[in-house]
Amino acid sequence: MTNKIREYDVLGIGLGPANLSIAIALEEQAQDNQLSYCFLEQKSQFEWHGGMLLDGTRMQISCLKDLVTLRNPMSPYTFVNYLHTHNRLNSFINLGSQHPSRIEFNDYLAWVAKQFDALVHYGQRVIDIQPIEEEGEITKVKVIATNIHGEKTVRIARNLILGMGGMPKLPEQFQGFEHDNVLHSSHYKTWSESTKDLPEHPKIAVVGAGQSAAEIFVDLCNRYEDGEVHMINRRFALHPADDSPFVNEIFDPEFTDHIYSREEAERKDILNHFSATNYSVVDMEELHAIYERLYLQKVTGKGQHKYLRCHDIQETGEKEQKIALRLNDRVNHQQNWQDYDAVILATGYRYDEFHQMLNHMQPLMTSSPVERSYRLPMKDQCSVNVFLQGCCESSHGLSDTLLSVLAVRSKEIVDALLEQKSSLHDEKMSA
Ligand SMILES: Cc1cc2nc3c(=O)[nH]c(=O)nc-3n(C[C@H](O)[C@H](O)[C@H](O)COP(=O)(O)OP(=O)(O)OC[C@H]3O[C@@H](n4cnc5c(N)ncnc54)[C@H](O)[C@@H]3O)c2cc1C
Known part of the structure; x- marks a missing residue:
């Protein structure tokens, strides 16, 4: 038939x-x-x-x-x-x-x-x-x-x-890198609920500087209080998402007519100028909560979670089932290898x-x-x-x-x- x-x-x-x-x-x-x-x-x-x-x-x-x-x-x-x-x-x-x-x-x-x-x-x-x-x-x-x-x-x-x-956007260094515990943020929840092969106190890297990276960092810190979670960011700081009212007008439907009618160069300027509404930014409340959490570690001397600022990932490898990352620390001018049990790529979408x-x-x-x-x-x-x-x-x-x-x-x-x-x-x- x-x-x-x-x-x-x-x-x-x-x-x-x-x-x-x-x-x-x-x-x-x-x-x-x-x-x-x-x-x-x-x-x-x-x-x-x-x-x-x-x-x-x-x-x-x-x-x-x-x-x-x-x-x-x-x-x-x-x-x-x-x-x-x-x-x-x-x-x-x-x-x-x-x-x-x-x-x-x-x-x-x-x-x-x-x-x-x-x-x-x-x-x-x-x-x-x-x-x-x-x-x-x-x-x-x-x-x-x-x-x-x-x-x-x-x-x-x-x-x-x-x-x-x-579609998940992966940094160049991770393209073709296959490992059960290297994943894009879009699969995070499923992975975190099913993964069984992590040590009790794992060392995990979260790559990215946006809202998803921040949410995953917080989730992992809660899950593994005595583990070591690193948030790896190329920039110096985590930046807050700008959702102030005047800026928010760029999301009004009428703004579409405005931007569509501009010349290409002006459109690019507008997109760059307002990118902090959406890209590589974190909700202010979340950002404060992360800062406070890391601060508390300094007070108590307990906890090993870190924000690694100005760090570039230069090379990836595999070492005894762990994921090895060669990191370039641009603040201290140091290069070092770090071995992680898992790497979460909160690196956006294309x-x-x-x-x-x-x-x-x-x-x-x-x-x-x-x-x-x-x-x-x-x-x-x-x-x-x-x-x-x-x-x-x-x-x-x-x-x-x-x-x-x-x-x-x-x-x-x-x-x-x-x-x-x-x-x-x-x-x-x-x-
Ligand atoms: C974690 C997260 C939180 C977000 N929060 C907000 C927010 O608070 N506010 C906001 O404005 N935006 C937010 N966004 C942005 C987000 O893009 C939008 O919320 C919204 O999901 C866009 O809708 P969409 O239908 O275009 O895309 P999607 O929601 O991605 O839906 C696309 C659908 O197409 C399906 N699909 C893809 N390819 C195929 C194919 N070849 N064949 C058949 N089906 C296919 C997918 O399975 C998916 O179900 C968030 C994004 C993420 C990742």
Whole structure:
């Protein structure tokens, strides 16, 4: 028996917050258009950065910047309605903070995702997209996905919305370095809950200077009070995340118009100028807590956790199952080898995976920059719309990889999709 290949007007790749917000926008904005759509997600169920869902971690954004409120505060999918539905609205208000725990925000997102279950195929990792040519025109693409057993499924789509998030970024010295206890922060929680081969008081390095590095450092210090946890940072200090109100305006949806309309050089300046809102920075409260913890070690003389400032990792190796790092201390002008039982790389994410994914579409793309509506400009013979989410920071600003503009961005993308659909319809009618 041959399986019929399903055809969709819109296919979303990945089901993180970005495409979840699209699912809501399609339901709320496009219900009269009878679009067929689905989402393919590689994970077996919805989870938001599960590898970093650590106890005590908080959202770094107001819960009002959820999947929909900024576009439609009356939507049933708001965070406030989630609280109301779970009979926690009063208690949440009593907490006195707009920044819920990440565990709760994940629960909110999963609650929304559950309501879209019928439209999502979990356990489907998209590996390739191939244009389908008919009489010189490309109106559809083949989307090829594999499941956990490597079995392939093909679906056909007229429009694609990419929402694949970031891929772990590893420092050069660790590329190709394979060891069970060398891992990227995105796998931290799973690793920490399953690892069995560490000594009772392990020596562990956390590489990085951002929020994830700080959270993992604190978690490891709590887990292994009598161990030795080193936070290795190239910079002198841990820097605080700037979330002051004037600066926060760069995350307002209107700012996207502003930055998009600037010349490239000015855009770069803006991104550099405000990078301390998001990159290599730590929440002020967390930063104080780390400093105090290290200070207390000086008072009591107990504890060996360290912040290694101005340290570059120059070389990596393996020594009797331990991970050896050659460190260059730029403050004391010293080089030394340190052996660790584990190394956690909290070294960020890259957002360029879409190039690989769209490899076969490259000849159909023009050299113009991505449009304001997040659509990749295509040559005339291709009417397939490809929308990018999370990979347009250089053109659309720092909010692109975050949650800040999701609710509004999803409207902009769905509007662009519907506009194109109605202009195609008009063309057909007049032909
Ligand atoms: C630990 C952590 C905490 C954060 N906290 C905040 C915060 O407080 N506030 C904020 O604004 N931002 C935060 N961020 C930034 C984060 O990027 C956004 O919160 C949000 O997750 C972006 O949503 P997304 O859907 O674009 O990407 P993701 O959440 O990464 O989702 C992408 C999805 O696509 C799937 N996928 C990828 N490739 C494929 C494929 N080939 N086939 C099928 N599926 C695929 C992935 O499995 C994933 O489920 C945080 C990031 C991290 C790592």
